[in-house]
Amino acid sequence: MTAVLETAQIRPVVVAALAEDAPSGDVTSQVFVPADAVATADVVAREPGVMAGVEVLTVVFAEVDPQVRVVRHIDDGQEFAAGDVLATVSGPARAILRGERIALNLLQRLCGIATLTAAHVQAVAxxxxxxxxxxxxxxxxxxxxxxxxxxxxxxxxxxxxxxxxxxxxxxxxxxxxxxxxxxxxxxxxxxxxxxxxxxxxxxxxxxxxxxxxxxxxxxxxxxxxxxxxxxxxxxxxxxxxxxxxxxxxxxxxxxxxxxxxxxxxxxxxxxxxxxxxxxxxxxx
Missing domain, CATH: 3.20.20.70 (Aldolase class I)
Structure with missing residues:
Protein backbone atom coordinates (compact mmCIF):
# COMPACT_ATOMS: atom_id res chain seq x y z
CA MET A 1 0.00 0.00 0.00
CA THR A 2 1.29 3.48 -0.89
CA ALA A 3 2.11 5.67 2.09
CA VAL A 4 -0.13 8.70 2.57
CA LEU A 5 1.32 12.09 1.72
CA GLU A 6 0.50 14.28 4.71
CA THR A 7 -0.89 17.82 4.51
CA ALA A 8 1.99 19.03 6.68
CA GLN A 9 4.44 17.82 4.03
CA ILE A 10 2.58 19.50 1.17
CA ARG A 11 1.53 22.82 2.66
CA PRO A 12 4.95 24.58 2.85
CA VAL A 13 5.52 23.84 -0.85
CA VAL A 14 2.05 25.09 -1.74
CA VAL A 15 2.34 28.28 0.32
CA ALA A 16 5.65 29.18 -1.34
CA ALA A 17 4.33 28.38 -4.81
CA LEU A 18 1.18 30.45 -4.40
CA ALA A 19 3.17 33.41 -3.08
CA GLU A 20 5.50 33.18 -6.06
CA ASP A 21 2.65 32.89 -8.57
CA ALA A 22 0.48 35.77 -7.35
CA PRO A 23 2.25 37.92 -4.76
CA SER A 24 -0.39 40.66 -5.07
CA GLY A 25 -3.35 38.55 -6.13
CA ASP A 26 -4.68 37.25 -9.45
CA VAL A 27 -5.29 40.54 -11.24
CA THR A 28 -6.70 38.87 -14.36
CA SER A 29 -9.47 37.08 -12.48
CA GLN A 30 -10.17 40.23 -10.48
CA VAL A 31 -10.94 42.23 -13.62
CA PHE A 32 -12.61 39.53 -15.72
CA VAL A 33 -14.41 37.23 -13.28
CA PRO A 34 -17.27 38.55 -11.11
CA ALA A 35 -16.70 38.20 -7.38
CA ASP A 36 -19.93 36.21 -6.98
CA ALA A 37 -19.19 33.75 -9.79
CA VAL A 38 -18.95 30.09 -8.85
CA ALA A 39 -17.35 27.31 -10.82
CA THR A 40 -17.10 23.56 -11.14
CA ALA A 41 -13.95 22.12 -12.64
CA ASP A 42 -12.86 18.61 -13.56
CA VAL A 43 -9.25 17.52 -13.39
CA VAL A 44 -9.02 15.44 -16.57
CA ALA A 45 -6.25 13.16 -17.79
CA ARG A 46 -5.14 13.92 -21.35
CA GLU A 47 -3.03 10.75 -21.38
CA PRO A 48 -2.81 7.55 -19.32
CA GLY A 49 -0.73 7.42 -16.17
CA VAL A 50 -0.42 6.63 -12.48
CA MET A 51 -1.79 8.93 -9.81
CA ALA A 52 0.54 10.51 -7.26
CA GLY A 53 -0.08 13.38 -4.87
CA VAL A 54 -3.82 13.72 -5.31
CA GLU A 55 -3.91 15.31 -1.85
CA VAL A 56 -2.09 18.28 -3.39
CA LEU A 57 -5.39 19.38 -4.95
CA THR A 58 -7.09 19.61 -1.57
CA VAL A 59 -4.20 21.49 0.02
CA VAL A 60 -3.82 24.01 -2.82
CA PHE A 61 -7.47 24.97 -3.01
CA ALA A 62 -7.94 24.99 0.78
CA GLU A 63 -5.02 27.40 1.02
CA VAL A 64 -6.57 29.69 -1.61
CA ASP A 65 -10.11 29.58 -0.20
CA PRO A 66 -11.55 27.16 2.39
CA GLN A 67 -14.90 27.35 0.57
CA VAL A 68 -13.52 25.38 -2.38
CA ARG A 69 -14.53 21.71 -2.26
CA VAL A 70 -12.42 18.95 -3.82
CA VAL A 71 -13.84 15.51 -4.54
CA ARG A 72 -11.21 12.95 -5.52
CA HIS A 73 -12.19 10.11 -7.84
CA ILE A 74 -8.91 8.19 -7.67
CA ASP A 75 -6.30 7.36 -5.05
CA ASP A 76 -2.51 7.53 -5.17
CA GLY A 77 -0.94 4.55 -6.87
CA GLN A 78 -3.95 3.85 -9.10
CA GLU A 79 -3.73 3.83 -12.88
CA PHE A 80 -5.92 6.02 -15.06
CA ALA A 81 -6.72 6.30 -18.75
CA ALA A 82 -6.85 9.28 -21.08
CA GLY A 83 -10.15 11.07 -20.57
CA ASP A 84 -10.65 9.93 -16.98
CA VAL A 85 -11.88 12.54 -14.50
CA LEU A 86 -9.45 12.39 -11.60
CA ALA A 87 -11.09 14.93 -9.30
CA THR A 88 -13.83 17.56 -9.27
CA VAL A 89 -13.34 21.02 -7.77
CA SER A 90 -16.21 23.40 -6.95
CA GLY A 91 -16.55 26.77 -5.28
CA PRO A 92 -15.76 30.45 -5.89
CA ALA A 93 -14.55 30.83 -9.47
CA ARG A 94 -11.77 33.28 -8.63
CA ALA A 95 -10.32 30.89 -6.08
CA ILE A 96 -10.36 27.97 -8.49
CA LEU A 97 -8.63 30.01 -11.19
CA ARG A 98 -6.13 31.30 -8.62
CA GLY A 99 -5.10 27.79 -7.62
CA GLU A 100 -5.36 26.13 -11.04
CA ARG A 101 -1.78 26.44 -12.26
CA ILE A 102 -0.08 25.56 -8.97
CA ALA A 103 -2.32 22.53 -8.48
CA LEU A 104 -1.67 21.30 -12.02
CA ASN A 105 2.07 22.04 -11.97
CA LEU A 106 2.56 19.90 -8.89
CA LEU A 107 0.13 17.13 -9.81
CA GLN A 108 1.42 16.82 -13.38
CA ARG A 109 5.00 16.46 -12.16
CA LEU A 110 4.16 13.92 -9.48
CA CYS A 111 2.01 11.85 -11.83
CA GLY A 112 4.81 11.99 -14.39
CA ILE A 113 7.25 10.58 -11.84
CA ALA A 114 4.85 7.84 -10.75
CA THR A 115 4.12 6.87 -14.35
CA LEU A 116 7.79 6.76 -15.34
CA THR A 117 8.63 4.77 -12.21
CA ALA A 118 5.88 2.26 -12.94
CA ALA A 119 7.32 1.68 -16.40
CA HIS A 120 10.77 0.95 -14.94
CA VAL A 121 9.29 -1.34 -12.29
CA GLN A 122 7.39 -3.26 -14.95
CA ALA A 123 10.58 -3.66 -16.98
CA VAL A 124 12.28 -5.51 -14.09
CA ALA A 125 9.23 -7.39 -12.81
Missing part, protein backbone atom coordinates in the same frame (compact mmCIF):
# COMPACT_ATOMS: atom_id res chain seq x y z
CA UNK A 126 10.67 -10.73 -13.94
CA UNK A 127 13.73 -10.24 -11.71
CA UNK A 128 14.41 -9.66 -8.03
CA UNK A 129 15.78 -6.15 -8.52
CA UNK A 130 14.30 -3.14 -6.77
CA UNK A 131 14.01 0.18 -8.60
CA UNK A 132 15.04 3.09 -6.37
CA UNK A 133 15.35 6.84 -6.71
CA UNK A 134 18.30 9.10 -5.93
CA UNK A 135 18.91 12.54 -4.41
CA UNK A 136 18.59 14.09 -7.88
CA UNK A 137 15.32 15.74 -6.91
CA UNK A 138 13.93 19.24 -7.39
CA UNK A 139 15.08 21.42 -4.46
CA UNK A 140 12.19 21.80 -2.03
CA UNK A 141 10.13 19.03 -3.63
CA UNK A 142 12.03 15.94 -2.46
CA UNK A 143 9.38 14.61 -0.09
CA UNK A 144 6.68 14.96 -2.77
CA UNK A 145 8.77 13.50 -5.58
CA UNK A 146 9.89 10.54 -3.52
CA UNK A 147 6.30 9.86 -2.57
CA UNK A 148 5.53 9.78 -6.29
CA UNK A 149 8.26 7.16 -6.80
CA UNK A 150 6.54 4.94 -4.22
CA UNK A 151 3.20 5.51 -5.94
CA UNK A 152 4.77 4.07 -9.09
CA UNK A 153 5.94 0.95 -7.27
CA UNK A 154 9.52 2.04 -6.71
CA UNK A 155 11.51 2.40 -3.50
CA UNK A 156 13.40 5.27 -1.90
CA UNK A 157 17.16 5.49 -1.43
CA UNK A 158 18.51 7.49 1.53
CA UNK A 159 16.47 10.66 1.95
CA UNK A 160 19.34 12.97 2.81
CA UNK A 161 23.07 13.14 3.49
CA UNK A 162 22.30 12.58 7.18
CA UNK A 163 20.62 9.21 6.76
CA UNK A 164 23.44 6.89 5.73
CA UNK A 165 27.13 6.79 4.92
CA UNK A 166 27.56 6.57 1.16
CA UNK A 167 31.14 6.98 -0.04
CA UNK A 168 31.65 7.80 -3.71
CA UNK A 169 34.77 8.41 -5.77
CA UNK A 170 35.15 12.00 -4.56
CA UNK A 171 35.09 10.88 -0.92
CA UNK A 172 37.79 8.28 -1.58
CA UNK A 173 39.97 10.32 -3.94
CA UNK A 174 42.67 10.88 -1.31
CA UNK A 175 42.47 7.39 0.18
CA UNK A 176 45.35 5.01 -0.44
CA UNK A 177 43.88 2.16 1.60
CA UNK A 178 40.14 1.77 0.92
CA UNK A 179 39.76 -1.13 3.35
CA UNK A 180 41.27 0.83 6.22
CA UNK A 181 39.22 3.91 5.39
CA UNK A 182 35.97 1.93 5.44
CA UNK A 183 36.85 0.28 8.74
CA UNK A 184 37.64 3.68 10.26
CA UNK A 185 34.31 5.01 9.01
CA UNK A 186 32.45 2.03 10.46
CA UNK A 187 34.05 2.67 13.83
CA UNK A 188 32.68 6.23 13.88
CA UNK A 189 29.02 5.57 13.07
CA UNK A 190 26.18 3.97 15.05
CA UNK A 191 25.70 0.26 14.54
CA UNK A 192 22.27 0.99 13.06
CA UNK A 193 23.59 3.22 10.27
CA UNK A 194 23.88 1.80 6.76
CA UNK A 195 27.26 2.02 5.03
CA UNK A 196 27.53 1.95 1.24
CA UNK A 197 30.59 2.38 -0.99
CA UNK A 198 30.74 3.01 -4.73
CA UNK A 199 33.27 1.29 -7.00
CA UNK A 200 33.90 1.82 -10.69
CA UNK A 201 36.17 -1.18 -11.31
CA UNK A 202 35.94 -4.85 -10.51
CA UNK A 203 39.39 -4.89 -8.92
CA UNK A 204 38.11 -2.58 -6.16
CA UNK A 205 35.39 -4.96 -4.99
CA UNK A 206 37.40 -7.20 -2.67
CA UNK A 207 39.07 -4.29 -0.89
CA UNK A 208 35.69 -2.66 -0.28
CA UNK A 209 34.09 -5.87 0.97
CA UNK A 210 37.02 -6.41 3.33
CA UNK A 211 36.18 -3.11 4.99
CA UNK A 212 32.74 -4.36 5.97
CA UNK A 213 30.07 -2.60 3.90
CA UNK A 214 26.32 -3.16 3.81
CA UNK A 215 25.91 -2.22 0.15
CA UNK A 216 28.39 -2.00 -2.71
CA UNK A 217 27.47 0.19 -5.66
CA UNK A 218 28.72 -0.87 -9.08
CA UNK A 219 28.79 2.40 -10.97
CA UNK A 220 28.63 2.52 -14.78
CA UNK A 221 29.60 -1.15 -15.13
CA UNK A 222 29.07 -3.06 -18.37
CA UNK A 223 26.59 -5.93 -18.27
CA UNK A 224 29.43 -8.46 -18.25
CA UNK A 225 31.14 -6.69 -15.36
CA UNK A 226 27.85 -6.43 -13.46
CA UNK A 227 27.43 -10.20 -13.73
CA UNK A 228 30.99 -10.72 -12.59
CA UNK A 229 30.50 -8.28 -9.73
CA UNK A 230 27.35 -10.01 -8.52
CA UNK A 231 29.14 -13.36 -8.51
CA UNK A 232 32.15 -11.89 -6.73
CA UNK A 233 30.11 -10.22 -4.00
CA UNK A 234 27.80 -13.20 -3.43
CA UNK A 235 25.86 -12.78 -0.20
CA UNK A 236 28.46 -10.56 1.46
CA UNK A 237 26.63 -7.31 0.66
CA UNK A 238 23.68 -5.84 -1.20
CA UNK A 239 24.65 -5.10 -4.80
CA UNK A 240 23.43 -1.85 -6.33
CA UNK A 241 23.81 -0.90 -9.99
CA UNK A 242 23.84 2.76 -10.98
CA UNK A 243 24.85 5.13 -13.72
CA UNK A 244 23.02 6.08 -16.89
CA UNK A 245 20.15 3.65 -16.36
CA UNK A 246 17.37 4.05 -18.93
CA UNK A 247 14.03 2.39 -19.50
CA UNK A 248 15.43 0.50 -22.49
CA UNK A 249 18.43 -0.81 -20.52
CA UNK A 250 17.09 -1.46 -17.03
CA UNK A 251 15.71 -4.92 -17.87
CA UNK A 252 19.08 -6.23 -18.98
CA UNK A 253 20.75 -4.65 -15.94
CA UNK A 254 18.27 -6.36 -13.63
CA UNK A 255 18.92 -9.71 -15.30
CA UNK A 256 22.56 -9.60 -14.16
CA UNK A 257 21.33 -10.43 -10.66
CA UNK A 258 21.82 -7.09 -8.89
CA UNK A 259 19.60 -6.37 -5.88
CA UNK A 260 18.99 -2.67 -6.42
CA UNK A 261 19.03 -0.35 -9.44
CA UNK A 262 19.14 3.38 -8.72
CA UNK A 263 17.66 5.61 -11.41
CA UNK A 264 18.22 9.36 -11.17
CA UNK A 265 16.05 9.97 -14.21
CA UNK A 266 12.93 9.06 -12.25
CA UNK A 267 12.99 12.53 -10.74
CA UNK A 268 15.49 14.68 -12.64
CA UNK A 269 14.62 13.62 -16.18
CA UNK A 270 10.86 13.24 -15.93
CA UNK A 271 8.25 14.78 -18.25
CA UNK A 272 5.18 16.25 -16.60
CA UNK A 273 2.08 14.24 -17.40
CA UNK A 274 -0.58 16.04 -19.44
CA UNK A 275 -3.51 16.87 -17.15
CA UNK A 276 -6.08 19.62 -17.59
CA UNK A 277 -8.62 21.55 -15.53
CA UNK A 278 -11.90 21.93 -17.44
CA UNK A 279 -13.78 24.81 -15.80
CA UNK A 280 -17.47 25.73 -15.98
CA UNK A 281 -18.30 29.15 -14.47
CA UNK A 282 -21.76 30.42 -13.46
CA UNK A 283 -23.28 33.22 -11.36
CA UNK A 284 -24.78 32.70 -7.92
Missing amino acids: HTRARVVDTRKTTPGLRVLERHAVRCGGGFNHRFSLSDAVMAKDNHLALTDDITAAIRAARAQIPHTMHLEVEVDRLDQVEAVLAGGVDTIMLDNFSLDDLRAGVELVGDRAVVEASGGVRLDTIGAIAETGVDVISVGALTHGVRALDLGLDVRISRD
Whole structure:
Protein backbone atom coordinates (compact mmCIF):
# COMPACT_ATOMS: atom_id res chain seq x y z
CA MET A 1 0.00 0.00 0.00
CA THR A 2 1.29 3.48 -0.89
CA ALA A 3 2.11 5.67 2.09
CA VAL A 4 -0.13 8.70 2.57
CA LEU A 5 1.32 12.09 1.72
CA GLU A 6 0.50 14.28 4.71
CA THR A 7 -0.89 17.82 4.51
CA ALA A 8 1.99 19.03 6.68
CA GLN A 9 4.44 17.82 4.03
CA ILE A 10 2.58 19.50 1.17
CA ARG A 11 1.53 22.82 2.66
CA PRO A 12 4.95 24.58 2.85
CA VAL A 13 5.52 23.84 -0.85
CA VAL A 14 2.05 25.09 -1.74
CA VAL A 15 2.34 28.28 0.32
CA ALA A 16 5.65 29.18 -1.34
CA ALA A 17 4.33 28.38 -4.81
CA LEU A 18 1.18 30.45 -4.40
CA ALA A 19 3.17 33.41 -3.08
CA GLU A 20 5.50 33.18 -6.06
CA ASP A 21 2.65 32.89 -8.57
CA ALA A 22 0.48 35.77 -7.35
CA PRO A 23 2.25 37.92 -4.76
CA SER A 24 -0.39 40.66 -5.07
CA GLY A 25 -3.35 38.55 -6.13
CA ASP A 26 -4.68 37.25 -9.45
CA VAL A 27 -5.29 40.54 -11.24
CA THR A 28 -6.70 38.87 -14.36
CA SER A 29 -9.47 37.08 -12.48
CA GLN A 30 -10.17 40.23 -10.48
CA VAL A 31 -10.94 42.23 -13.62
CA PHE A 32 -12.61 39.53 -15.72
CA VAL A 33 -14.41 37.23 -13.28
CA PRO A 34 -17.27 38.55 -11.11
CA ALA A 35 -16.70 38.20 -7.38
CA ASP A 36 -19.93 36.21 -6.98
CA ALA A 37 -19.19 33.75 -9.79
CA VAL A 38 -18.95 30.09 -8.85
CA ALA A 39 -17.35 27.31 -10.82
CA THR A 40 -17.10 23.56 -11.14
CA ALA A 41 -13.95 22.12 -12.64
CA ASP A 42 -12.86 18.61 -13.56
CA VAL A 43 -9.25 17.52 -13.39
CA VAL A 44 -9.02 15.44 -16.57
CA ALA A 45 -6.25 13.16 -17.79
CA ARG A 46 -5.14 13.92 -21.35
CA GLU A 47 -3.03 10.75 -21.38
CA PRO A 48 -2.81 7.55 -19.32
CA GLY A 49 -0.73 7.42 -16.17
CA VAL A 50 -0.42 6.63 -12.48
CA MET A 51 -1.79 8.93 -9.81
CA ALA A 52 0.54 10.51 -7.26
CA GLY A 53 -0.08 13.38 -4.87
CA VAL A 54 -3.82 13.72 -5.31
CA GLU A 55 -3.91 15.31 -1.85
CA VAL A 56 -2.09 18.28 -3.39
CA LEU A 57 -5.39 19.38 -4.95
CA THR A 58 -7.09 19.61 -1.57
CA VAL A 59 -4.20 21.49 0.02
CA VAL A 60 -3.82 24.01 -2.82
CA PHE A 61 -7.47 24.97 -3.01
CA ALA A 62 -7.94 24.99 0.78
CA GLU A 63 -5.02 27.40 1.02
CA VAL A 64 -6.57 29.69 -1.61
CA ASP A 65 -10.11 29.58 -0.20
CA PRO A 66 -11.55 27.16 2.39
CA GLN A 67 -14.90 27.35 0.57
CA VAL A 68 -13.52 25.38 -2.38
CA ARG A 69 -14.53 21.71 -2.26
CA VAL A 70 -12.42 18.95 -3.82
CA VAL A 71 -13.84 15.51 -4.54
CA ARG A 72 -11.21 12.95 -5.52
CA HIS A 73 -12.19 10.11 -7.84
CA ILE A 74 -8.91 8.19 -7.67
CA ASP A 75 -6.30 7.36 -5.05
CA ASP A 76 -2.51 7.53 -5.17
CA GLY A 77 -0.94 4.55 -6.87
CA GLN A 78 -3.95 3.85 -9.10
CA GLU A 79 -3.73 3.83 -12.88
CA PHE A 80 -5.92 6.02 -15.06
CA ALA A 81 -6.72 6.30 -18.75
CA ALA A 82 -6.85 9.28 -21.08
CA GLY A 83 -10.15 11.07 -20.57
CA ASP A 84 -10.65 9.93 -16.98
CA VAL A 85 -11.88 12.54 -14.50
CA LEU A 86 -9.45 12.39 -11.60
CA ALA A 87 -11.09 14.93 -9.30
CA THR A 88 -13.83 17.56 -9.27
CA VAL A 89 -13.34 21.02 -7.77
CA SER A 90 -16.21 23.40 -6.95
CA GLY A 91 -16.55 26.77 -5.28
CA PRO A 92 -15.76 30.45 -5.89
CA ALA A 93 -14.55 30.83 -9.47
CA ARG A 94 -11.77 33.28 -8.63
CA ALA A 95 -10.32 30.89 -6.08
CA ILE A 96 -10.36 27.97 -8.49
CA LEU A 97 -8.63 30.01 -11.19
CA ARG A 98 -6.13 31.30 -8.62
CA GLY A 99 -5.10 27.79 -7.62
CA GLU A 100 -5.36 26.13 -11.04
CA ARG A 101 -1.78 26.44 -12.26
CA ILE A 102 -0.08 25.56 -8.97
CA ALA A 103 -2.32 22.53 -8.48
CA LEU A 104 -1.67 21.30 -12.02
CA ASN A 105 2.07 22.04 -11.97
CA LEU A 106 2.56 19.90 -8.89
CA LEU A 107 0.13 17.13 -9.81
CA GLN A 108 1.42 16.82 -13.38
CA ARG A 109 5.00 16.46 -12.16
CA LEU A 110 4.16 13.92 -9.48
CA CYS A 111 2.01 11.85 -11.83
CA GLY A 112 4.81 11.99 -14.39
CA ILE A 113 7.25 10.58 -11.84
CA ALA A 114 4.85 7.84 -10.75
CA THR A 115 4.12 6.87 -14.35
CA LEU A 116 7.79 6.76 -15.34
CA THR A 117 8.63 4.77 -12.21
CA ALA A 118 5.88 2.26 -12.94
CA ALA A 119 7.32 1.68 -16.40
CA HIS A 120 10.77 0.95 -14.94
CA VAL A 121 9.29 -1.34 -12.29
CA GLN A 122 7.39 -3.26 -14.95
CA ALA A 123 10.58 -3.66 -16.98
CA VAL A 124 12.28 -5.51 -14.09
CA ALA A 125 9.23 -7.39 -12.81
CA HIS A 126 10.67 -10.73 -13.94
CA THR A 127 13.73 -10.24 -11.71
CA ARG A 128 14.41 -9.66 -8.03
CA ALA A 129 15.78 -6.15 -8.52
CA ARG A 130 14.30 -3.14 -6.77
CA VAL A 131 14.01 0.18 -8.60
CA VAL A 132 15.04 3.09 -6.37
CA ASP A 133 15.35 6.84 -6.71
CA THR A 134 18.30 9.10 -5.93
CA ARG A 135 18.91 12.54 -4.41
CA LYS A 136 18.59 14.09 -7.88
CA THR A 137 15.32 15.74 -6.91
CA THR A 138 13.93 19.24 -7.39
CA PRO A 139 15.08 21.42 -4.46
CA GLY A 140 12.19 21.80 -2.03
CA LEU A 141 10.13 19.03 -3.63
CA ARG A 142 12.03 15.94 -2.46
CA VAL A 143 9.38 14.61 -0.09
CA LEU A 144 6.68 14.96 -2.77
CA GLU A 145 8.77 13.50 -5.58
CA ARG A 146 9.89 10.54 -3.52
CA HIS A 147 6.30 9.86 -2.57
CA ALA A 148 5.53 9.78 -6.29
CA VAL A 149 8.26 7.16 -6.80
CA ARG A 150 6.54 4.94 -4.22
CA CYS A 151 3.20 5.51 -5.94
CA GLY A 152 4.77 4.07 -9.09
CA GLY A 153 5.94 0.95 -7.27
CA GLY A 154 9.52 2.04 -6.71
CA PHE A 155 11.51 2.40 -3.50
CA ASN A 156 13.40 5.27 -1.90
CA HIS A 157 17.16 5.49 -1.43
CA ARG A 158 18.51 7.49 1.53
CA PHE A 159 16.47 10.66 1.95
CA SER A 160 19.34 12.97 2.81
CA LEU A 161 23.07 13.14 3.49
CA SER A 162 22.30 12.58 7.18
CA ASP A 163 20.62 9.21 6.76
CA ALA A 164 23.44 6.89 5.73
CA VAL A 165 27.13 6.79 4.92
CA MET A 166 27.56 6.57 1.16
CA ALA A 167 31.14 6.98 -0.04
CA LYS A 168 31.65 7.80 -3.71
CA ASP A 169 34.77 8.41 -5.77
CA ASN A 170 35.15 12.00 -4.56
CA HIS A 171 35.09 10.88 -0.92
CA LEU A 172 37.79 8.28 -1.58
CA ALA A 173 39.97 10.32 -3.94
CA LEU A 174 42.67 10.88 -1.31
CA THR A 175 42.47 7.39 0.18
CA ASP A 176 45.35 5.01 -0.44
CA ASP A 177 43.88 2.16 1.60
CA ILE A 178 40.14 1.77 0.92
CA THR A 179 39.76 -1.13 3.35
CA ALA A 180 41.27 0.83 6.22
CA ALA A 181 39.22 3.91 5.39
CA ILE A 182 35.97 1.93 5.44
CA ARG A 183 36.85 0.28 8.74
CA ALA A 184 37.64 3.68 10.26
CA ALA A 185 34.31 5.01 9.01
CA ARG A 186 32.45 2.03 10.46
CA ALA A 187 34.05 2.67 13.83
CA GLN A 188 32.68 6.23 13.88
CA ILE A 189 29.02 5.57 13.07
CA PRO A 190 26.18 3.97 15.05
CA HIS A 191 25.70 0.26 14.54
CA THR A 192 22.27 0.99 13.06
CA MET A 193 23.59 3.22 10.27
CA HIS A 194 23.88 1.80 6.76
CA LEU A 195 27.26 2.02 5.03
CA GLU A 196 27.53 1.95 1.24
CA VAL A 197 30.59 2.38 -0.99
CA GLU A 198 30.74 3.01 -4.73
CA VAL A 199 33.27 1.29 -7.00
CA ASP A 200 33.90 1.82 -10.69
CA ARG A 201 36.17 -1.18 -11.31
CA LEU A 202 35.94 -4.85 -10.51
CA ASP A 203 39.39 -4.89 -8.92
CA GLN A 204 38.11 -2.58 -6.16
CA VAL A 205 35.39 -4.96 -4.99
CA GLU A 206 37.40 -7.20 -2.67
CA ALA A 207 39.07 -4.29 -0.89
CA VAL A 208 35.69 -2.66 -0.28
CA LEU A 209 34.09 -5.87 0.97
CA ALA A 210 37.02 -6.41 3.33
CA GLY A 211 36.18 -3.11 4.99
CA GLY A 212 32.74 -4.36 5.97
CA VAL A 213 30.07 -2.60 3.90
CA ASP A 214 26.32 -3.16 3.81
CA THR A 215 25.91 -2.22 0.15
CA ILE A 216 28.39 -2.00 -2.71
CA MET A 217 27.47 0.19 -5.66
CA LEU A 218 28.72 -0.87 -9.08
CA ASP A 219 28.79 2.40 -10.97
CA ASN A 220 28.63 2.52 -14.78
CA PHE A 221 29.60 -1.15 -15.13
CA SER A 222 29.07 -3.06 -18.37
CA LEU A 223 26.59 -5.93 -18.27
CA ASP A 224 29.43 -8.46 -18.25
CA ASP A 225 31.14 -6.69 -15.36
CA LEU A 226 27.85 -6.43 -13.46
CA ARG A 227 27.43 -10.20 -13.73
CA ALA A 228 30.99 -10.72 -12.59
CA GLY A 229 30.50 -8.28 -9.73
CA VAL A 230 27.35 -10.01 -8.52
CA GLU A 231 29.14 -13.36 -8.51
CA LEU A 232 32.15 -11.89 -6.73
CA VAL A 233 30.11 -10.22 -4.00
CA GLY A 234 27.80 -13.20 -3.43
CA ASP A 235 25.86 -12.78 -0.20
CA ARG A 236 28.46 -10.56 1.46
CA ALA A 237 26.63 -7.31 0.66
CA VAL A 238 23.68 -5.84 -1.20
CA VAL A 239 24.65 -5.10 -4.80
CA GLU A 240 23.43 -1.85 -6.33
CA ALA A 241 23.81 -0.90 -9.99
CA SER A 242 23.84 2.76 -10.98
CA GLY A 243 24.85 5.13 -13.72
CA GLY A 244 23.02 6.08 -16.89
CA VAL A 245 20.15 3.65 -16.36
CA ARG A 246 17.37 4.05 -18.93
CA LEU A 247 14.03 2.39 -19.50
CA ASP A 248 15.43 0.50 -22.49
CA THR A 249 18.43 -0.81 -20.52
CA ILE A 250 17.09 -1.46 -17.03
CA GLY A 251 15.71 -4.92 -17.87
CA ALA A 252 19.08 -6.23 -18.98
CA ILE A 253 20.75 -4.65 -15.94
CA ALA A 254 18.27 -6.36 -13.63
CA GLU A 255 18.92 -9.71 -15.30
CA THR A 256 22.56 -9.60 -14.16
CA GLY A 257 21.33 -10.43 -10.66
CA VAL A 258 21.82 -7.09 -8.89
CA ASP A 259 19.60 -6.37 -5.88
CA VAL A 260 18.99 -2.67 -6.42
CA ILE A 261 19.03 -0.35 -9.44
CA SER A 262 19.14 3.38 -8.72
CA VAL A 263 17.66 5.61 -11.41
CA GLY A 264 18.22 9.36 -11.17
CA ALA A 265 16.05 9.97 -14.21
CA LEU A 266 12.93 9.06 -12.25
CA THR A 267 12.99 12.53 -10.74
CA HIS A 268 15.49 14.68 -12.64
CA GLY A 269 14.62 13.62 -16.18
CA VAL A 270 10.86 13.24 -15.93
CA ARG A 271 8.25 14.78 -18.25
CA ALA A 272 5.18 16.25 -16.60
CA LEU A 273 2.08 14.24 -17.40
CA ASP A 274 -0.58 16.04 -19.44
CA LEU A 275 -3.51 16.87 -17.15
CA GLY A 276 -6.08 19.62 -17.59
CA LEU A 277 -8.62 21.55 -15.53
CA ASP A 278 -11.90 21.93 -17.44
CA VAL A 279 -13.78 24.81 -15.80
CA ARG A 280 -17.47 25.73 -15.98
CA ILE A 281 -18.30 29.15 -14.47
CA SER A 282 -21.76 30.42 -13.46
CA ARG A 283 -23.28 33.22 -11.36
CA ASP A 284 -24.78 32.70 -7.92
